[in-house]
Amino acid sequence: MPATPPAARHAKPFTSPPAARHAARPTAARRLVTVAAATLIAAATAPATLAYAIPSATVSPTAVAPGGRVALSVAGCGTQVARVTSTAFGEARLTPGNQTAASLIGSTTVFNNAASGSHRVVFECGGPGGERVTLSLQVSTGAARGGTGGSIGSMSPGQIALGSALAAGALGAGVWVIRRRTTAS
Structure with a gap:
């Protein structure tokens, strides 16, 4: 065998620098970031049906006189139609307000002869047999307000005059702006 020089016998084999060794092995922090990113991507691409797990509904107002109107809304159905039934108004159909509405x-109008007291309101997603949400509607004694429909009936003459003055001022300001734009052109 050939003799190796003494300097070569004590030389260490070539290894990568410490920074390169650490870059090759993932640290716990890097693994955590990778797992978090994968989880975020999976959550963002999850099917939209998961958002429709539990429908929620509203009846507004929750207390109404016979002959009064109630607004009905349900979110989270995952369908394009819902049926609402109650002894206070019979049956109503709900549809999306627009193409992208969730x-x-x-x-609907409460029956004129609806009994006073609490009435169940049952929302059924997609119609009979669908996911259900049940709320309560309180029908009070007396008739629905007529005439002004409650919009200005309880306002004082001063409040009506102030509102009218504000509306007239806004109309005047709008006309002034439009006229200035046409003369400036």
């Missing part, structure tokens, strides 16, 4: 909306 909520189904509608309104």
Whole structure:
């Protein structure tokens, strides 16, 4: 065998620098970031049906006189139609307000002869046999307000005058802006 020089006998074999060794092996922090990123991507691409797990519904107002109107809304159905039934108003159908709406909306009139007290309101997603949500509607004694429909009936003459003045001022300001734009052109 050939003799190796003494300097070569004590030389260490070539290894990568310490920074390169650490870059090759993933650390716990890097693994955590990778897992978090994968989880975020999976959550973002999950099917939209998971968002429709539990429908929620509203009846507004929750207390109404016979002959009054109620607004009905349900979100989270995952369908394009819902049926609402109650002894206070019979049956109503809810549909989306527009093509991208997640909520189904509608309104109905409470029967003129509806008994006073609490009435169950049952929302069924997609119609009979679908996912259900049950709420309560309170029918009070007396008739629905007529005339102004409650919009200005409880306002004082001063409040009506102030509102009218504000509306007239806004109309005047709008006309002034439009006229200035046409003369400036």
